[in-house]
Amino acid sequence: MASLLQGRLPISQDVLLMQKGTMMRKVRSKNWKKLRYFRLKEDGMTVWHARQVGGRAKASFSISDVETVRNGHESEVLRSLAEEFPLEQGFTIVFHGRRSNLDLVANSVEEAQIWMKGLQLLVDFVTNMDQQERLDQPGWLSDWFQRGDKNQDGRMSFHEVQRLLRLMNVEMEQEHAFQLFQAADTSQSDTLEGQEFIEFYKALTKRVEVLELFGNFSADGQKLTLLEFVDFLQEEQKEGDHASDLALELIDRHEPSESGKLRHVLSMDGFLSYLYSKDGDIFNPSCLPIYQDMTQPLNHYYINSSHNTYLVGDQLCGQSSVEGYIRALKRGCRCVEVDVWDGPSGEPVVYHGHTLTSRILFKEVVATLAQYAFQTSDYPVILSLENHCSWEQQEIIAHHLTEILGDQLLSTTLDGQLPTQLPSPEELQKKILVKGKKLSTLEEDLEEEEELETELEGEQEPELEPQFESETQELSPRSKDKNEKKSKAILCPSLSALVIYTKTVSFYNFTHSREHYRFYELSSFSETKAKNLIKETGNEFVQHNAWQLSRVYPSGLRTDSSNYNPQEFWNAGCQMVAMNVQTAGLEMDIYDGLFRQNGGCGYVLKPEFLRDTHSSFHPERPISPFKAQTLQIQVISGQQLPKVDKTKEGSIVDPLVRVEIFGVRPDTTRQETSYVENNGFNPYWGQTLCFQLLVPELAMLRFLVKDYNWTSRNDFIGQYTLPWTCMQQGYRHIHLLSKDGTSLHPASLFVHICMLEALGEVES
Template identity: 85%
Template sequence: MASLMQSRLPINQDLMLMQKGMLMRKVRSKCWKKLRYFRLQDDGMTVWHARQEGGNAKPTFSISDVETVREGHESELLRSLAEEFPLERGFTIIFHGRRANLDLVANSVEEAEVWKRGLWHLMDFVNGMDQQERLDQWLSDWFQRGDKNQDGRMSFQEVQRLLHLMNVEMDQEYAFHLFQTADTSHSGTLEGEEFVDFYKALTKRAEVQELFENFSADGQKLTLLEFVDFLREEQKEGERAPDLALELIDRYEPSESGKLRHVLSMDGFLSYLCSKDGDIFKPTCLPIYQDMTQPLNNYYINSSHNTYLVGDQLYGQSSVEGYIRALKRGCRCVEVDIWDGPSGEPIVYHGHTLTSRIPFKDVVATVAQYAFQTSEYPVILSLENHCSWEQQQVMACHLTEILGEQLLSTTLDGLLPTQLPSPEELRRKILVKGKKLRTLEEDLEEEEEEELESELEGEQEADPEPEAQLESEPQELSPRSKDKKKEKKSKPILCPSLSALVVYLKSVSFHSFTHSREHYRFYETSSFSETKAKSLIKEAGNEFVQHNAWQLSRVYPSGLRTDSSNYNPQELWNAGCQMVAMNVQTAGLEMDICDGLFRQNGGCGYVLKPDFLRDAQSSFHPERPVSPFRAQTLLIQVISGQQLPKEDMSKERSIVDPLVRVEIFGVRPDTTRQETSYVENNGFNPYWGQTLCFRVLVPELALLRFVVKDYNWKSRNDFIGQYTLPWTCMQQGYRHIHLLSKDGTSLHPASIFVHINIREGLEGDEC
């Protein structure tokens, strides 16, 4: 099996050395540093480790799990051990999702370079793989697991064990028949291509074959016209169907003769259905497709709470890694809690708790480095400032010096704005959100006065006589100047240099919606605890909607969530709240919903709110929505599942009993869920063929979450995989839903196959 990948992978000197294996130190903490023997397997795609060379090895990671590799000096942990190990010998492997980083120290700088170069080379190869190559890699991983004695061959006994690992419950006689058919060399074992043939026999898709034959006159191919009919009638592609059919045949038909004749074989048809074009998520919603020139208050903004924490709120670790992960996943608003630190340097941690501490300047440097790697739209630093006047000055100095041109320290044009700027106008800018001593108007007025004074000083230097006259005749101080003198005598709680860096996002206390309308300006923003925000939605939902149409709101999790759990952001988005802050380090339903909303629009961290949430005179009430003219009916036929993983890989003998639950999150009347029955002992190719029906009043706010569970009456079902997306980004027709793990990482090739039909209004008896 390894030969399949090796035939495509250009092997170089680094990879050959990695395949021989190397002894390196695995580092988990200042106290935990142990030697391990790491070796790249012959497939070139998986790394295994053992306690020593020749020892009992076990899988460590697959190359497809790796997001990036960092130098030693970029690791907080390795930097803390710099006196013990030279940083040039260390490197860090960063994984997709929330998996902990792997810090390694090689025996020499040269060996560290071999692994870094080799991993980069393999990552480039994986990122360039097509659908078939990804499937080959997945098969190769399974082959490695099933090949117990690592001889590159699979006996029938090993195949039986592998079938259990792969969630296949099969009659032993039938399995042996497939095994013998695939064993063309008659060796009593399966090698590379033979194993692939065995897998293909296992994964025949009868439901896709039937669909193909429904549109194919001869059952062998789809002509161009037949494929156009399918795209028009089933996939609802409309006028673009003829051009799209040609594109898709050219993209997915494996045979050159088929491409030339503009026909699609069964293999090509299946390849299309499993591709991005056959995905449930509309391709047009994947890039930035929304208007990005509207004021900031018109957007939902991907926001993080206590971003520095990678664990719980009481004892968890504070780390710049929290900022790196949040920014790389598209967060545009990150929170920084700053307290007085030793040696005059402010520190970041969760105050009055046992969470660890990190220097504020390290956080600022991390934000400067990672702010715009995922998205070019503005990043908001939400400062929770608990520092003394002196250390606030240090904060202002770090922000100014480290962020440089990235920091927005005055209005875009130097003039007083009439509305918040847009994400487009603020591209690659970092904004400070925090308390401010004065209004923006007063700041700009003072800037004008300072400019005028400097001009006058220039004139006076040219003409010394008037200056002498001014000295001899003391002027009466204006009331404002007197105030300034008073300010100098008694230091304000807030340092003026830090206050000046807050421009468009001045934090103000919330009293009531009437008070905000009468006393606050559009650039002033209030924060609400989840409890306060939810009660306001119930008491005055429409007023909250109108408030959020002209002013930004930030909502944060309750202080009782010491385990870093999350609330459901949906009910706060329903009222138009823009910055609904999440504990992004904690996976689960709530983060699935958050990731689902921000999956669209290029994952840029900004999503335009529906028009009825952008209108300051809106009549919309999130608790009592009235919009039947926009209502829709959704019919989902859940057809089948493919290669579903086990919830717990340690249960070798247990085969899953999968069911599919479809959950809708939106306004309260729309929030509901339905599920299929479960299929017993089949996670490999379960078939349901059940139709679920939903009626939705406000589709513009609805999100769908498809979740696959392993039926278990004791534990109320165990999670297998999920996928969440906005209703407005859903494609109709026969679609595959490619499942994600609890962590939000791909479970390729696990998927469910569905048929989607959306009808306008609430008509019909289907529900």
């Protein structure tokens, strides 16, 4: 089996040397360094490690887990060891999701280069492997063979196959399993090897429900003609008038045989390939690239925002790290937070104030922004500055921002003129905006610049105002004077000058904001304050967010870095709903689901009724300007669901599917199927769930697969979350994700989606 996979893997001298193994130091901190023997297995897909050469080895990671490989200079941990080892000997393996990085130090620069180049070659191979190759010959199939082949003789007996079936999460009658085994054993050796195992696996994964669907549209049961496939796309997939052109494209893309492509027919294999691909995914592929209008003002968009970005753990004693910024930016965050305090030797530091969290230099954070801000998206990054520094160190902050960011930093209005509305993401591409307090207005700044240019007047003394407000405070008009008197420091003019379109101001009430504030001024709200405003003055909040930016942040009581549900704040049009992105869970599933669309660029256009300053929409008493909708979801089947408890060889899941809808309060609901006993491999439900939605434009759908357990809460198996507006109708696959948001390939659900327009206006 390994040799079959090897034939398709890129083989280089580096990969061959990795398979021989290398002793390297595994590093967790300046004081934790352990020698370990790392070796790439023969399958080319997994790296194992042991305490010493010949020692008992265990799996360290799979190549498919790796996002990228970085050199030693980019690692905080390895830089702290620069006096002990040359940085060129170190490298960092970065994993998908929230798994901690693996820092390694080789015995020589040459050895480090071998592993860096070899790993990156394999990572690129896995990343570029197309869907059909993954179905035909995936790395995980080789891994299954090795796990089933208990005596490691390269052959699998029927007894080993029975054991493997339980490992694969399927309980099958012995007689049926033996029939599949015999049919695959073409050599009649009473064992399976190589291609025989692949044929056995294909028989095992045969999709009866897809065969039946294929037969409903195929006249001869052997193929779909072009016209038959067009009928399927129009009737079931709701593809509309362009179905004929689309059918030709899909046949060319998914039909494996050249003769089939020439004759414009689709075989059963081609049909399954289509259904299992991005074209047959529940997520509309037209919503994957940037498809929205990006020329509207910033306040018309939901903006992917991070809270306490520097933390990779909890808020009391967790680790502060630039890795938090790297991960946030690479996952599409466009608003990151920096809590900056006076540091030793005149250098400001970033950490969660008055706690035991570790500290990082502000200039390192800025350097990280300069490097990673626009790797995932070209659209602007907002630097939410929580400034607790003295005048002297504020000047250092301004110096670092200006010197390190250079042209990336927006330090004046785009054309030097006074704007009448916020600029668009399109206009602000590749720009970093500082969000914070400002000593003056843009009008005064521009007037002063004109005066300086004409040399009619000298430099003016800045008006004194209190330092940046902390997000732990919420001011009322009566407490304003008291807080001004308590202010310990004055805002430094050089830092104030860097705040252009995102000036923070205290919030008193919506009337005060309309009468006294400008469109480039914004307020921050704690989750509690924002919830109360939505409840008490929801329509005013919607109108406010149609002309001014708002930022919502988690309660200070969330010391474990837990998250709130972002949906209720999106319902009111709040743009920057800041999340602890390092904490996985339902709330981040919803968040990731919304920002999965539009190229993952971090900006999603709000519905039209949330962009209107005269909107009548109230998130607590919603009446949609559009028709209400009925959603019917038939949950048909599941494919290769992972085991929940991998430590128990005999345990098999009893899966059920829960469909959850998050939107305005009347739309927020859930329903679930019954559970299928002892089958995680190919469970069949065939159950239809029905939902009524008042405001589908705001709805998020979450498909959750759980392992039924009557003695306790059901255990999580996988999930997938997406916006209603990005959902495709018809027969669709849902490719499940882990708690961490990473792929659980090949685990999926097969469903049928039907949307119907409800009759008449519907009110809550």
